[in-house]
Amino acid sequence: MTLRLVIFDVDGTLVDSQGDIIASMRHAFAEIGAPAPKDPAVRGIIGLSLDVAMARLAPDLDASTHDALVEAYKRSYMSLRAQAGAAQSSPLFPGTRAMLDSLAARDDLLLGVATGKSRRGLDKLIEGHGLHGLFVTHQVADHHPSKPHPAMLHAALSETGIDARDAVMIGDTTYDMDMARAAGISTIGVSWGYHPAADLAPDHLLSSWDDLPACLSRKWPNLQSEVPA
Structure with a gap:
């Protein structure tokens, strides 16, 4: 596997x-x-x-x-x-919790975060939404140059032992897309974020989290089984 x-x-x-x-x-x-x-x-x-x-x-x-x-x-x-x-200050977008729980339950996928937030800010968010244990790698602004520098993603790959070809970056800004491309990682953009979707030019674009299972299956046809919706 x-x-x-x-x-x-x-x-x-x-x-x-x-x-x-x-x-x-x-x-x-x-x-x-x-x-x-x-x-x-x-x-x-x-x-x-x-x-x-x-x-x-x-x-x-x-x-x-x-x-x-x-x-x-x-x-x-x-x-x-x-x-x-x-x-309440930073509510999850619709469907986010169900999507994260579904992916985290799989034994062939690892989840990580690469954010411009501080360590403190990410910890508060994880605590507030009860997201403990879902992400195996947390990359934050305290320890890296700002996006789109690829340092966060290089660290995530190093911490998890995953090759760039077996990783994907999901984000809403051109900074996320440029960071991923600089690290040799495939890109998935979301249409509900803070940069216009037309500016992202990702490998794949999601209009809702419901699109993610099919997107991952297209990227990795040999996933252990179909990614659950």
Whole structure:
């Protein structure tokens, strides 16, 4: 039996966190007295590490101001999450939990995460949604260069002992797709995320999680059995 690795992005792919992200970004810019970026611009940087995101949103500001924005954003985001709880602050997209449970129950598939979130942020999300034990590898922004650098995926492959040809990256942004291509990993895009689906150019595009079983079976025709819906 050949083990395969399915790696998921988090924000915009598994959970809808844009409400708190946009609110926290507005708060951060207000705290330094600068005009907040428009909502589409904020959605456009979701998935990047915060230092890279701030530099992209405010290229005319200096590095120390970017650092201040990062810290203000973190304070606001943690406050909003504490008030509502992680599950309400970043709800799972429809069908996500059932899909994860179904894949995790298989003995020929491993699941992983590669996210622009911090270790703390991912831990809070996993705790809030009761996702403990579903993912065998957690790659976060604390330990790697920002997407689309492939370091996260190289680490996931190394930790699991899986070859790139036996892995797939599922995400909603061009950063996810570019990261996967740089690592030699096949790409699956989702249409419900924060970058326009037309910009992703993935190997496969999902319109719902119901499409994933057939997609994986097409990629790996010799899976142990049909991936359950």
